[in-house]
Amino acid sequence: MYIFKSKEELQKHLAAFSKGETIGFTPTMGALHLGHMHLIEQSNLKCDISICSIFVNPTQFNNPNDLAKYPNTLTTDLEMLENVKCDIVYNPPVNDLYVKGEKAKSYDFGSLTTILEGEFRPGHFNGMATIIEKLLNIINPTIAFFGQKDLQQLYIVKNLAKQMKSDTYIEGVETVRGKSGLAKSSRNKLLSENAKKEASLIYNCLNYCENNKAIGVTKLKSHIQQEFLKNENFTLEYAEFVALKTMLPIKDWEAVNQSAVCISAYHSGVRLIDNIIL
Ligand code: PAF
Secondary structure: OEEEOOHHHHHHHHHOOOOOOOEEEEEEOOOOOHHHHHHHHHHHHHOOEEEEEEOOOHHHOOOHHHHHHOOOOHHHHHHHHHHOOOOEEEOOOHHHHOOOOOOOOOOOOHHHHOOOHHHHOOOHHHHHHHHHHHHHHHHOOOEEEEEOOOHHHHHHHHHHHHHOOOOOEEEEEOOOEOOOOOEOOHHHHHOOHHHHHHOHHHHHHHHHHHHOHHHOHHHHHHHHHHHHHHOOOEEEEEEEEEEOOOOOEOOOOOOOOOEEEEEEEEEOOEEEEEEEEO
């Protein structure tokens, strides 16, 4: 496995591959888990060369504490990538991707950014799109892999690729869950064992929605709110039903559009998000 710290080294290496070889790219911020491994496995299956970037992108953190607390597990990350047979890792310092003082670009993603993470993490998607645009331009992958756990991010990146007129196909990959249903996330490393057990409440609520669609959006939403009120260690930030294509809230199931239920909640100071497509 090759590890590059600068885009020049990476691009020089990539230039040696023949044009016919397909490149799969998985961007990450490290603190890797089985969800990331699943993305790389998909990349290995679908592409000739798999590249993973590890870069904690400062411009997408609207909360400086969240950035400071973000887990750093580089040694284990590299071992995991080696084990999953990733070919190339790009792990640059901040100044390889940003000039000093550079801020996030300002994008227009229409309705995709108005609610959910767009509402509760102002500036987050501009920062995320800024780094993804840079990475897609550097690597020019055939397919880029994104987890469905960050559902809004996935749809925004699809939109970004269109705006960039990029040839890269943006592939959404299903969420990987632990036995209790808790979605794999780098932030889970910040949870105690007990908190992890309690955090299965999020999946239980999502699952309830899937199994009880017939009672309708309003009742499902109040069911989730009631369940969260019962657990004093949890604070529900949002439980929202959205149309997949627009990420706009729905009050009733829409005949044509697929929908999703998205939850964000804090447990012991850790912010967790999850969703299910209904
Ligand atoms: O999902 C993430 O880990 C990040 O938002 C991403 C896509 C790596 C961009 O920094």
